[in-house]
Amino acid sequence: MVNNQSNSSNPRLDYEYRRKKNAEGMRIQVATFTLMIFFTVVSFVAVGANFSKWFVIPFILLLAVVQVGFQLYYFMHMSEKGHEAPSMFFWSAITVAFVTVLAFMTIIWW
Amino acid sequence: MSTIAQKRGFASTVWDYLTTVDHKKIAILYLIAGGFFFLLGGIEAMLIRIQLAVPNNDFVSAGFFNELLTMHGTTMIFLAAMPLLLGFMNAIMPLQIGARDVAFPFINALGFWLFFFGGLFLNLSWFLGGAPDAGWTSYASLSLASEGHGIDFYALGLQISGFGTLMGGINFLVTIINMRAPGMTYMRMPLFTWTTFVASALILFAFPPLTVSIFMLMFDRLFGANFFNVAAGGNTIIWEHFFWIFGHPEVYILILPAFGIFSEIFSTFSRKRLFGYSSMVFATVLIGFLGFMVWAHHMFTVGLGPVANAIFAVATMAIAVPTGIKIFNWLLTMWGGSIQFTVPMIYAVAFIPSFVAGGVTGIMQGAAPADYQYHDTYFIVAHFHYVIVGGVVLALLAGTHFYWPKMFGTMLSEKIGKFTFFFFFVGFHLTFFIQHFLGLMGMPRRVWTFLPGQGLDTGNLVSSIGAAFMFVGIVSLLVNIVITSVKNEKVGNDPWGDGRTLEWAIASPPPFYNFKQLPLVRGLDPYWLEKMEGKQTLTPAEPIGDIHMPNGSFVPFVISLGLFIAAFGAMYQIDDKAWAIPVLIGGLVITFGAMAYRSIKDDHGFHIHKEDLIDENDDKGVKA
Numbered sequence: 001m002v003n004n005q006s007n008s009s010n011p012r013l014d015y016e017y018r019r020k021k022n023a024e025g026m027r028i029q030v031a032t033f034t035l036m037i038f039f040t041v042v043s044f045v046a047v048g049a050n051f052s053k054w055f056v057i058p059f060i061l062l063l064a065v066v067q068v069g070f071q072l073y074y075f076m077h078m079s080e081k082g083h084e085a086p087s088m089f090f091w092s093a094i095t096v097a098f099v100t101v102l103a104f105m106t107i108i109w110w
Numbered sequence: 111m112s113t114i115a116q117k118r119g120f121a122s123t124v125w126d127y128l129t130t131v132d133h134k135k136i137a138i139l140y141l142i143a144g145g146f147f148f149l150l151g152g153i154e155a156m157l158i159r160i161q162l163a164v165p166n167n168d169f170v171s172a173g174f175f176n177e178l179l180t181m182h183g184t185t186m187i188f189l190a191a192m193p194l195l196l197g198f199m200n201a202i203m204p205l206q207i208g209a210r211d212v213a214f215p216f217i218n219a220l221g222f223w224l225f226f227f228g229g230l231f232l233n234l235s236w237f238l239g240g241a242p243d244a245g246w247t248s249y250a251s252l253s254l255a256s257e258g259h260g261i262d263f264y265a266l267g268l269q270i271s272g273f274g275t276l277m278g279g280i281n282f283l284v285t286i287i288n289m290r291a292p293g294m295t296y297m298r299m300p301l302f303t304w305t306t307f308v309a310s311a312l313i314l315f316a317f318p319p320l321t322v323s324i325f326m327l328m329f330d331r332l333f334g335a336n337f338f339n340v341a342a343g344g345n346t347i348i349w350e351h352f353f354w355i356f357g358h359p360e361v362y363i364l365i366l367p368a369f370g371i372f373s374e375i376f377s378t379f380s381r382k383r384l385f386g387y388s389s390m391v392f393a394t395v396l397i398g399f400l401g402f403m404v405w406a407h408h409m410f411t412v413g414l415g416p417v418a419n420a421i422f423a424v425a426t427m428a429i430a431v432p433t434g435i436k437i438f439n440w441l442l443t444m445w446g447g448s449i450q451f452t453v454p455m456i457y458a459v460a461f462i463p464s465f466v467a468g469g470v471t472g473i474m475q476g477a478a479p480a481d482y483q484y485h486d487t488y489f490i491v492a493h494f495h496y497v498i499v500g501g502v503v504l505a506l507l508a509g510t511h512f513y514w515p516k517m518f519g520t521m522l523s524e525k526i527g528k529f530t531f532f533f534f535f536v537g538f539h540l541t542f543f544i545q546h547f548l549g550l551m552g553m554p555r556r557v558w559t560f561l562p563g564q565g566l567d568t569g570n571l572v573s574s575i576g577a578a579f580m581f582v583g584i585v586s587l588l589v590n591i592v593i594t595s596v597k598n599e600k601v602g603n604d605p606w607g608d609g610r611t612l613e614w615a616i617a618s619p620p621p622f623y624n625f626k627q628l629p630l631v632r633g634l635d636p637y638w639l640e641k642m643e644g645k646q647t648l649t650p651a652e653p654i655g656d657i658h659m660p661n662g663s664f665v666p667f668v669i670s671l672g673l674f675i676a677a678f679g680a681m682y683q684i685d686d687k688a689w690a691i692p693v694l695i696g697g698l699v700i701t702f703g704a705m706a707y708r709s710i711k712d713d714h715g716f717h718i719h720k721e722d723l724i725d726e727n728d729d730k731g732v733k734a
Contacts, residue, residue: 085287089311096315096402100355107406107418108347 032074039063129662131215132622133200136222137517140197143226147189149584150233154182156581159541163574165562172558176243177260179556181233183246184264187360188271189229191498194506195367196221196278199306201517203282205613206300208291208631210624213284215660216708221277223670228271231677235263245556247357250338250349254330259681265328266677270670272317272324279313282306291612292651293631297391300611300635301384304391305370308398309363315402316359323352332684347412354405362401364498366394368505369436372458375512376440378608379455380447383635386439393432393439400429410481419478426476433469437462452606453527457508460535461501468496471546486556489549495542507534507587515605519618520598526590530583537579544569544576610635615648623657626723657718665708672701 043060073079078087118126127135157178161169170178204212212218235241242264244253253261286307290299299307327349329335336342338349377384384390406414406422414422440462449455471493475481484490507530514522548569553560560566604614612629613620615637627650633639640648676697683690 089283089314092311093315099402100319100351103351103406104348107414108345108351109413 028074032070036067036070039067126662128667129664131211131219131660131662131666133204133212133215133218134517134619134622136218137197137199137201139222139226140193140200141517143222143229144190144193144197147185147229147233148191148194151182151185151190152581152584154178154185156577158182159574159577161559162570164571165560165567167559173240173243175558176556177236177241180242180245180248180260180264181236184232184242184268185229186498187246187364188268189225189232191364191502191506192275193225193229195309195364195502196225196275198302198371198506198509198513199278199282199309199367202513202613203303203306204285204289205516205616205620205624206303206611207286207289207294208612208625208629209285209289210628210657211660212281213289214281216663216666217277217281219663220666220669221274221281223666224274224277224673225271226274227670227674228267228269228274231270231674232263232267235260235267238263247353248327248349249346249353250327250330251340251346253327254338261327262331262681265324265331266681269321269324269328270673270677272320273673274670275313276317276321279310279317282310283314286310291625291628291631293636297388298631298634298636300370301373301387301390301394302367302370304394305366305373308394309366312359312363312366312398312401316356316363319352320356323349323356326352328680332680350409350412351405354408355402357408358405359398359401361494361497362397364502366397368502369394371505371509371512372440372461374611375454375458375508376443377635378512378606378610379450379452379458380444381450381608382443382447383610383638384439385442385445386435387634389435390439393435396432397429400425400432404429407476407478407481410478411485423476423478427473430469430473437466450608452511453522453524453531454508454512456528456531457504457511460531461504461508464496464500464504464535464538468493468500471496484549486554487549488545488553488555491555492542492545492549495545499538499542504535507531510587512606514594515601515618516613517619518595519600520594521601521605522590522594526586526593530586530590532583533579533586534583537576537581537583540576540579541573542576544572548573604637610638612636612648615640623659623718626657627652627654654720654723656720657723658715659718660715661713663708663713665704668704669701669708672697672699672704675700 043063046056046059072090077083078090127139130136130139157170158175161167161175161178200212200218204210232242238259240258240260242248242253242256242260244256244261244264248261248264253264286299286303326335326337330337330339330344336344338344338346340346373384373390403425404422406418407426410419410422440458444459451459471489475484475490475493511522511527514520548566549555551565551569553566553570560570601618603609603617605618606614609615612631615629616625629636629648630651632649636648640646674697676694679690679692679694679697681690683694
C-alpha cells in the first residue's frame with residue numbers, strides 16, 4: 001500500500017522497483033501460506049497420534065501464536081513500512097489485555 | 111457554496127446543528143450539552159451540601175440522598191467533565207495540527223449524539239421511578255440488590271454514551287496520526303494535541319473493560335445472568351476489577367487534556383516556549399502507560415493480599431515522578447518569562463498548588479497500610495475533588511476563557527472572569543480542604559447525615575458555605591457568557607496577542623474549511639516562529655486548490671435515537687410489559703436501518719472551488 005504510492009503521474013516511474021517488490025511480497029505470502037497449512041496438518045496429526053494432552057494443548061497454542069504472527073505481519077502487511085502506529089497500538093492492547101488476564105488469574109479469590 | 115454568513119431563521123440553525131459534521135460545531139454542541147449536565151451535577155452537589163450543612167438534617171430523605179450522590183458523581187465524570195474536554199479537543203486539536211476536519215466527520219457527529227442520548231436516558235431516571243443509587247462506582251452486590259429501575263438506567267445510559275466516547279477517541283487518534291499538516295512532526299505537536307492523543311489512546315484501551323462490565327451488569331439485572339451473583343456461583347469482585355481497570359485510566363483521560371490546556375496557557379502568557387517540551391511529552395506518555403498498572407489501589411481493603419497490595423502501591427507512587435516532571439516544567443516555563451496575569455493565566459497559576467495538594471494526598475492513600483485508615487472516609491472525597499476540581503474543572507474554566515474567542519469570535523469579560531475565579535477558587539478550598547480533617551476524624555463518605563457533638567458540625571458547615579461560593583462563581587460565569595454574547599464585539603485572529611500555535615493564525619471563529627491552504631510547519635510553535643520573522647500569516651504548503659468537504663447528515667441523530675428507544679424496551683421487558691419487546695426491536699431496527707442506509711447510499715461530499723476561495727476576503731485562512 002504505502003510502498004506503491006508515487007507522487008508522480010508517470011506510470012513508468014519506479015515500475016521496475018515496484019514490480020520486484022510485489023513479486024517478493026507474493027513469494028513470502030505463498031511461503032507463509034504453505035507453512036500455515038503445514039501447521040494445521042501438524043496439529044491434526046498431534047491430536048490424532050494420541051500424545052499426552054500436556055503436550056498437545058501447549059503445542060497447538062504455540063502454533064496458534066505463530067499463525068497469528070504470520071497473519072498480522074505477512075498477510076496484513078504489518079511488517080512493511082508505514083505500519084508503526086498500528087503495530088504500537090496493537091502491542092499496547094495486548095499488554096493491557098495480558099495484565100488484565102494475569103490479574104484475574106492471580107489476585108481474584110473464588 | 112458561499113461561506114458568507116447569511117441571516118437565517120431559528121429552525122434552520124437548529125437543523126444545521128442537528129445535521130452538522132463540522133468539528134467546530136460539534137465542539138459547540140459538546141460544550142452546550144456538557145455545560146448543561148455540569149449545571150445538573152452542580153445542583154445535585156448543592157443539595158448534598160445543604161443536607162450535610164447541619165447535623166441530623168432531614169432536608170432530603172436517605173434514599174433520595176443516595177440517588178443525589180450517585181447521580182452527582184456519574185453526571186460530573188461521564189456527562190460533564192469528559193464531554194467538555196471532548197468539546198475543547200474537537201474545537202482546537204484539528205486547528206493545532208493544521209487539519210481541515212477530523213478524520214471521520216460522520217463518526218464525530220455520531221459520537222456526540224450517542225453521548226447526548228445516553229446522558230438524556232440516564233437523567234430521565236429522575237422522572238421515571240428513581241435514579242440509580244449505588245454510587246458512581248455501582249459495586250455489583252449493592253447494585254444488583256437495588257430495587258426499581260435506577261441501576262438499569264445507569265447501565266443502559268452509560269453503555270450508550272460510552273459507545274460515543276469510544277468513537278470520539280478512535281477518531282482523534284486517526285486524525286492525529288494521519289492528518290497533520292506538512293512539517294508537523296510528532297515532536298512539533300502542541301502539548302494539547304499530545305495530551306489529546308494520549309487521552310484518546312487511554313479511551314481506546316479503557317472503555318472496552320467498562321463496556322464488558324456494564325454488559326455483565328445489564329445481563330445480570332435484565333436477562334437473568336449471574337456474573338456477579340455469589341449465591342449462584344458468580345463473583346462480585348470481578349465488577350470491581352473491571353470497573354477500576356476502566357476507572358483509573360478514566361481519571362487520566364480527564365486530567366491529561368487538562369494538563370494540555372494549562373501547558374498552552376503557561377507558554378502563551380509567559381511569552382516563552384514550553385520548558386522541557388520533550389520531557390513533557392515523555393511524562394504524558396509515561397502517565398498514560400502507568401495509568402493501566404495501578405487500578406487495584408482503589409481496592410486495597412478488598413483483601414488482595416500483601417504482595418498484590420505492595421506491587422500496586424509501588425506502581426502508584428511511580429506515577430508521582432512524571433507528574434512531578436510536569437509541575438517543575440510549568441514552573442520553569444514561567445521562570446524568567448514575561449508573565450501576563452490574564453484570567454486563563456490566573457487559573458493556571460492557581461492550579462499548581464491546588465493540584466499538588468491533591469497529588470500529595472494521593473500518595474498518602476497509595477501507601478497501602480495507611481489506606482486502610484482513609485478508605486471510604488471524607489479524606490477520599492477531599493482527595494479526588496482536589497485533583498478533579500483543582501485540576502480538571504480549573505482547566506475547563508481556564509480553557510473556556512482562553513479558547514472562547516477562537517470558538518465564538520468574542521472575548522469573555524476579564525473583570526467578571528476575575529470575579530468568577532475568586533469565588534470559585536475560594537469556595538473550592540473552603541469546601542474541600544476541611545473535608546480532609548472530617549475524614550481523618552472518621553466521617554464516612556456517602557453518609558446521609560451525622561450526629562451533633564461529634565466534632566463534625568463546624569467542618570461540615572464550613573464546607574457547605576464553600577459550596578455556595580462555588581455556586582456564585584459559576585453563576586457569574588453564565589452571566590459573563592450572556593453579556594459577552596449580547597454585546598457581540600468581534601475580535602481578530604489572535605486576540606490574546608501572544609498566540610503561538612496554528613489556531614491563532616486563522617480567523618476567529620475559523621471559516622468552515624479552517625485553512626484555505628494547508629500551512630507549512632517549520633518548528634514547534636509555528637505561528638510564533640512566523641511572527642518572530644515579522645510575518646503576519648503562515649507559510650502555505652500548497653497552492654490554492656479545490657477543497658473537498660463532507661456533506662451534513664441527519665443519520666447520526668437517527669442511529670443514536672434508535673438505541674435510546676431500544677433501551678426503554680430492554681429495561682421494561684422485565685416488568686412483563688407487552689409493549690417492551692416490540693419497542694426494543696423497533697429501536698434496534700431504527701438503528702440498524704439507519705446504518706444500512708448510510709452504507710448503501712453513497713455520499714461523496716462536495717468541493718469548494720478554487721475561484722470561490724480566491725474571491726473571498728483575504729483575511730480568512732492562509733495567504734499565498
